[in-house]
Amino acid sequence: MAISAPRSEGWSKLSIVLHWLIVLFIVVQFVDHEWMVDMWRATRRGAEIDFTTATWGWVHIVTGTLVLIAALLRLWDRYANGRPPYPAGEPNWALWLAKVTHVLIYAILILMPVTGLLAWNLMIGELAEIHELLWTPLLVLVGLHIAGSLVQHFYFKTDVLRRMLRPAQ
Ligand code: HEM
Ligand code: HEM
Incomplete structure (x- = not known):
């Protein structure tokens, strides 16, 4: 069963560890x-x-680089x-919102370190400004993401939050 249907039941241990490491790194960046x-500013x-x-x-530089790698x-x-399926029976708009939020979070988790590293190493002010501009959207998306997972857990009573804590067997 495990061989024929990888990841159908839940996230891998690696995926779960990386998720919570990224959370920790973002808190450090905060x-x-x-x-x-x-x-x-002083360097400039x-x-x-x-x-x-x-x-x-x-x-900041080391933690941000670790976010990119993770x-x-x-x-x-x-x-x-693969990834575990989105919960069945969810309204279309909620599924769509979850997917868009995930894509945008991944995009920012990659764009922030890349713009930061390029700005710092090449001393490009415009890239530093883009880097700075991405922070608020990341916070808003993470807020939405956390609200979504709490709604899944407490209101829809799905196992979405539990499976981000416990790896698939
Ligand atoms: C996901 C990872 C990262 C996050 C969430 C993040 C977040 C932030 C935040 C919130 C600021 C302050 C913006 C402001 O209030 O002006 C900042 C500034 C900055 N970060 Fe990052 N950062 C990340 C990765 C990196 C990396 C890898 C570097 C590489 C050197 C870097 C370089 C910079 C620089 C140069 C600034 C100053 C920009 C300015 O003041 O215009 N960051 N970062
Ligand atoms: C900085 C904070 C966070 C970031 C950047 C973040 C990012 C992500 C990303 C990129 C995914 C992957 C979605 C995918 O690959 O399809 C994810 C999944 C998930 N996150 Fe977070 N997350 C954060 C905080 C949290 C917190 C605090 C919670 C719990 C309250 C949480 C609960 C979940 C859950 C339950 C999933 C799995 C969704 C599913 O199985 O469909 N996240 N997160």
Whole structure:
């Protein structure tokens, strides 16, 4: 059964670990982003950077790069092995909303580190602005995403949230 229908029952352990690591990394970015802005501005001006700013600035760069790696790995796993089905009997609009939200979240999880890395390494101000502009949409989408999974769990009483916590056997 497991061989003929991979991923039909739930997410792989890898996919689940990567999901929650990405959540953790985004929380870290929420905490450290002001220092990154300070480090960026000081570097552009050629000004001195204090130890705290440099440390948190580099945490931002490393954590952001890890988001890119984790998102690409998760996408690879998803395409190689498939994903569990969306809950049956869901209205079309809800299914559509979930799918669009997922696509947009993946797009931002890739675009933010790419624009950040290019802006930082090539010192391109316009890319830094695009990087900055993507933050609010990410927060809005994640808010929608969390609300959606809570509605699935508490209102529709599906196993969507549970299967993101427990890998398929
Ligand atoms: C998904 C991963 C990432 C997220 C969520 C993220 C988030 C943020 C946020 C919220 C800001 C502050 C924007 C503002 O208020 O002005 C910021 C600034 C910045 N980030 Fe990231 N970042 C990520 C990855 C990276 C990476 C990998 C780099 C590589 C160097 C990077 C470089 C920068 C730079 C240079 C700024 C300053 C931009 C400016 O002030 O115009 N970020 N980032
Ligand atoms: C920074 C925060 C978060 C990000 C970036 C994020 C991102 C994602 C992504 C990209 C997917 C994959 C969808 C797919 O491959 O089809 C996903 C699935 C999922 N996420 Fe999140 N997520 C976040 C926070 C959360 C939180 C806090 C919860 C729980 C309250 C949650 C619950 C779920 C569930 C249940 C799924 C599986 C959906 C399904 O099986 O159809 N996520 N998330």
